[in-house]
Each structure stands twice: as C-alpha cells, then as structure tokens.
Amino acid sequence: MIMKSTLAGLGFAAALAVLSGCSAQTERKVSYYQFDIVAEDKVVTTPASKPQLIVENVDMYSGLNEPGMVQRVDNYRARAATWHQWAILPADMLESATANLLSQQLSGWLVLIEKDGDIPQTEPAEKASYAVRLFVERFNGGLNGDAEVVGSWSLYDANQQLVIKNTFNKSVPLEQDGYVGLTQSLQAAWVEVSEDIARYVKTR
Numbered sequence: 001m002i003m004k005s006t007l008a009g010l011g012f013a014a015a016l017a018v019l020s021g022c023s024a025q026t027e028r029k030v031s032y033y034q035f036d037i038v039a040e041d042k043v044v045t046t047p048a049s050k051p052q053l054i055v056e057n058v059d060m061y062s063g064l065n066e067p068g069m070v071q072r073v074d075n076y077r078a079r080a081a082t083w084h085q086w087a088i089l090p091a092d093m094l095e096s097a098t099a100n101l102l103s104q105q106l107s108g109w110l111v112l113i114e115k116d117g118d119i120p121q122t123e124p125a126e127k128a129s130y131a132v133r134l135f136v137e138r139f140n141g142g143l144n145g146d147a148e149v150v151g152s153w154s155l156y157d158a159n160q161q162l163v164i165k166n167t168f169n170k171s172v173p174l175e176q177d178g179y180v181g182l183t184q185s186l187q188a189a190w191v192e193v194s195e196d197i198a199r200y201v202k203t204r
Contacts, residue, residue: 032087032182033069037097051129052110053102053201058094060136060151065091069179070140072148078140084179090139097187098134098194105198123199130163130204131156132197139186144170147185153197164200167191 064070067089068080086093095113103111114131138150149170155163170189174181 020039020150028083031084031179033084033179034087035093035097035187037100037187039100050108051111052112053106053129054096054112054114054131055099056114056131057089058098058134058136060091060139064136064139065089072140072143089187094136094190097190101191101194102198105194106201129158130201140170141182146173147182147189149189149193151187153193156198166196168196
C-alpha cells in the first residue's frame, strides 16, 4: 500500500516536472538589442555656406536585414537567433547610427538622412555637397569569437557623380561572451566604418 502510494507520488512529481518544463519554455521571452549611439542634444542651423553630407541609404543582403541576430557556424552557413533579436531592423539602425556618428565626427558639416525627410523638397541640389551610400555583406558573429562587418561605401557629389568607392572588412573581438558582447563589437566595427568615411570627407 505504501509502495503504491509512493509510486503514485513519484508519477505525479514527474508529471509536474514535465509540465513545469513546458511552462518554462512557453514563458521564455525574446531579448532585444540595439546600438548605444544616439544623436547629440543640439540645435542645428543650415547656413548656405555649411556643407552637407546626406546618408542616402544602407542596403544589406536580405538575410541580414532581419530581426534575428546572425551568427556564422562555419565557412558556408549562418544561423539567425530566435530569442535574441534586433530592436530595430539592422539597415534602419545602421542608417541612424551612421548619421549620428558622422555628425559627431564631421565638425562644421550638416549630416542628414534622406529617408527621414530631413531634406526639404525645395532644397537646392547644390547645397547637398555629398551623399554616401552603403552596402553591407556581413553583419554577424564570426567564427573566431569576433564580430564581422563587411561591405562598401560610395561617396557621390552634388551631381550624383561617383567620387570614390571604398570596401571595408572589419573584425572586432568580443570583449564578453553572449549577444551583448556581439552587439558591442558590431557597434565598434561600425564606428570604424564611419571614421573611415569621415576621414575621407574631411579631405574634400
């Protein structure tokens, strides 16, 4: 009698454990990530003599411009995380980050984002001194405990003539494990990309 009761109790405990496991899985929540790059709190004026740089767009391969953060698993495959996602689609996040970084790095320049409607339709074309377009081929965790950012940026003049096209291949080691570390290293890599752009624009 006692043995039957004990077995019954064990069966109930096992069933409860299974149910608890299922409950824990269904209660798991998605973690969201984004760059810690924001616009400076300042008022920007637009004198006629102030050169402008327009961030026209950041294009990416479609598999990268998805919510799930991407990690390479070998030379030929990559996987997008289910429970670790970008709070903003990567292309939009990178456009905003590029404009904010270049605004800080290019003193005396007015940096605008075309898609945000920063540029009035009546704005004279000659005031848009330069425009930059970026294409991203890799934006993911690498195979060696690093973050990879690979692609190119192109600079155009006011007449939409190509001034320069530059490729980049950035690899930044993760300072800490996990997706927070991946976010930090991807941000550091993107800062390097914007610094390359700013360094060239300053020579114009």
